[in-house]
Amino acid sequence: MTTVSLSDRPAHDLTADAVVLATVQVDGSATLAAGHGLPRGAAAHLATSLKAHGASGAAEEVHTVAAVPGVKAGLVVLAGLGSATARTTSFEPEVLRRAAGAAIRSLKAATTVAVALPAGDVGSVAAVAEGATLGAYRYAGVRGPAAKPAVGVEKVTVVTSSARSKDAKAVAARAVVLAEAKAYARDLVNMPPNLLFPQSFADSVRTRAGSVSGKVTVTVLDEKALVKGGFGGIVGVGQGSINPPRLVTLTWAPAKAKSSVALVGKGITFDSGGLCIKPPASMLTMKSDMAGAAAVAATVFAAAELGLPVKVTGYLCLAENMPGGAAQRPSDVVTMRNGTTVEILDTDAEGRMVLGDGIALAGEAGPDAIVDIATLTGAQMVALGGRVAGIMANDDPFRDRVRAAADTSGEAAWPMPLPADLRSQLDSTVADLAHKGERWGGMLTAGLFLKEFVTEGTPWAHIDIAGPSFNEGSAWGYTPKGATGFGVATLLTLVEGYAG
Known part of the structure; x- marks a missing residue:
């Protein structure tokens, strides 16, 4: 330290x-x-x-x-x-x-x-x-x-x-x-995937919760509880791995909280692509596919350390996407936490499935706002490069608020649209939704998919950090090679804004 x-x-x-x-x-x-x-x-x-x-x-x-x-x-x-x-x-x-x-x-x-x-x-x-x-x-x-x-x-x-x-x-x-919060997030992302898998991630969170000055409560749903709870997205993604999925909820709830914010993080501890397996070279950084969940966990702990008068709940959607014998197949249909049925088209587009369940669960608690953060699409990097995140939202003023928090904290982000005309790409003949659209505008159709799981009337924003979460090049400024901890500063600044 x-x-x-x-x-x-x-x-x-x-x-x-x-x-x-x-x-x-x-x-x-x-x-x-x-x-x-x-x-x-x-x-x-x-x-x-x-x-x-x-x-x-x-x-x-x-x-x-x-x-x-x-x-x-x-x-x-x-x-x-x-x-x-x-x-x-x-x-x-x-x-x-x-x-x-x-x-x-x-x-x-x-x-x-x-x-x-x-x-x-x-x-x-x-x-x-x-x-x-x-x-x-x-x-x-x-x-x-x-x-x-x-x-x-x-x-x-x-x-x-x-x-x-x-x-x-x-x-x-x-x-x-x-x-310290960014260092925790960086350490998690840098950790080898044979050491960081859904259960060990959950164990790390429990351990850290015991060391922060503010009281953070932690609950963990195992694979049986996830099936019972109707989390078809998380269960489906994780069923091909010997390391079963987990959903971890962290809550900082001070007695005089002025508002409540829910943070949802994609936590794919390793992404092989599943049955739609990635080329070998594309797997080299896939231990970092849980950077969103790492940022969420770190932010909740930071809010507790600072004693912020805001209820902050983090949802870590943890799974390992592997091509085992029980792995999810293209054309499978799963039922999500909110009852929506989804047709799987590409098992390598798994992040939106775990996030859909997490966003639906977050909405059940009635927070003032929901933000999800994820290494979601390669399309984000095509559009914005390796240092700039994309922000999408169902509410323009809230999107601008998230962007302002990013600007203040020094984390580069750019507002992106959710065009209504792209929504038809998610239509399915066998389910309520197809989980992926066409190649062009892939970042935007991923955002449109996630929007389907947001409780009506709740401000929500999605931050795609596929590029800036992991630095494959040389270190620069205060950013090291490897995990960057991107998103922690933005989320913490956003939460502080709710403290008044």
Whole structure:
């Protein structure tokens, strides 16, 4: 766990393994950002180093300089903020988050770091603290007894003139909670699928529920209870695996809750495609097909840690999609939790089936709003790429509210439509619904399918995170290679909005 404290002392005078300072790009070259407060000799030394390295000051560019005269820390990390003037003191929160994260990620042996990026106001303090703590994440992996544990940053000191402000201390504390929540989600997604399957996922949630400061209740429906409860979508997807499905419900219900929000997460712990099996190369990242459920679980725990006066219920729809002898077949018809019958067309379009059951169950409790989040369609990546999520909803103002939460938290998302003319693609001659439409507009027809399970009159939004949930490329900003924890910040910010 990485802790965060605030200090209004000069960065160069703080005892730490490393200190992070900002550079900006002026006329194509890097220069120290305004407000660094360094002694003249230290500033001159760093200016010479920047020139020698050919530094540009571009956003997320990082250079490390050792043994800077006049600076107590052994290392100075210079993080680029992008184009600005030498007098610019205000930067967008996401620019600060990424710069702080990139700087912290670059450190291989430092455990204590002072971060002195431009952070004079509370919003900037929050961004720097979030970026630094998120950048400190390290996945331990599955190692043998001889392996040395990864060294990570354990203590971050954010240098700010607002160090004595109660609001600044509060956002710093929130940053730690958010980072821990995202780390939990990342760990779940990164875990090998032979170790994380529906029951072990449920066990992990139970264990974590016992360690959070707020009381989170957990209930688990096993395969027999799922059959009895009419959860045909989850049962059907999971019936081809030796690891049977589960539906986990987590609830944070404070006594004076002002409203209630239901979060539903797709939790396919491994997706082989079922009988409609995927090509081998397409399975390499399918341990991440439960990233939506991981984000939901992490958000409920974060809401409890923060003591938010909102009832938050998370529904984790967990199954392993495998082609065993009992596996679901194309043309099967199953009955969902709300009584709707669905004709299966493609067993590799399984996520919408488990979510349909989860959304129907969530609606039975009468929440003020429902949000589902899922690595649902390859079409999302075709439309929006690997870093931007798609948001669909049955209510435009609510869709905009979810989008605003994403913008505030620094998670890129884009509103998408649910065109009524595509609904006919889900018509079936043998059931109430066909579970998949045509190839074109696949993200949208998936959203239209899910809409069928929303209780009438309940605001609902669907977030497709197929791309941004897992980073197959190089790390960037505060985002590591592998699991990203995408969605946790958006969902937490949305829930906080219901706290008034």
